Amino acid sequence: MIRKFFLFCLLLGMATSHAHARELQTPLDASSPWNLNYTKSSCELRRSFGTGDAQILFIIVQGVKFGTLELILFTPKVGGKQINWKADIALRGAAAKVKKHATVYPSQENGKSVWRIYNLETEFLKSDRQTDILDVKIGSRAWVSLELESLVDARKALETCQRELLKSFDMDFDTLVSLTRHPEPKGESGRWVTTDDYPPAARREKLEGETEIKVDVSERGKVADCTIISSSGHEILDQAVCLNVRNRANFKPAVDSDGKSTSGVWISRTRWQVPR
Secondary structure (H helix, E strand, O other): OOOHHHHOOOOHHOOOOOOHOHHHHEEEEOOOOOOEEEEOOEEEEEEEEHHHHEEEEEEEEEEEOEEEEEEEEEEEOOOOOOEEEEEEEEEEEOEEEEEEEEEEOOOOOOEEEEEEEEEEEEHHOOOOOEEEEEEEEEEOOEEEEEOOOOOOHHHHHHHHHHHHHHHHHHOOOOHHOOOOOOOOOOHHHHHHHHHHHHHHHHHHHOOOOOEEEEEEEEOOOOEEEEEEEEEEHHHHHHHHHHHHHHOOOEEOOOEEOOEEEOOOEEEEEEEEOOOO
16 A cells, blocks of 8 residues: 555656656556446546555546547645646557646545546547556646556446437437537637626626536537536526527538538537636
């Protein structure tokens, strides 16, 4: 246990000398089986790595947004403030490497840090290897390596879950797979809902949360409907998201297997946080 905790400290970048470089490559072993959790708006594969104070909870989140995943890690505390950074993510055996936006912030529940890595393509985890090693590095600040066992079986379970999840939102998995292009925002979608759109009453009451929406996009690229997939917990914030998306959003329409424009869906998430 002492050795694993020492190795974990190294993996978090607390040691910087070249002499420790080899130890940075040592992955943590799983300490629990994969567990599949169903929520109203996502499928979540969870597994723990390491033991004691050094334990990491690793979560693969497959939401309604087709073709992308979110990775979440609960780790021993890394600093006391939120940081936004680019994460280097790699599967060693598959020789797959990508850079993705990541946020690291203190967990209010258990004194740990939460790492959230967004919009990771589903294809990234489609390795033929049953076991592989995942490396996640956030700048020079933090580094985690995990030995992922039963990866193929876990991926199949996640796909089965997503099929059922999509059905609950009147979306068909096979139809989405057949599209050669999904709806794409015209311009910067991040400007469709900003902190300037914070409802005054919600700002005064310091209401915060995260709203996830499903936008039905017509074959002409127009917003046909906006539905709340996951609520922020505050109706006033949820309504503000759909109101602004309806007024501002414009898309390149989806394209089917025949090369024709067709209707499709676009999934987005807005995090409401009162400016400080």
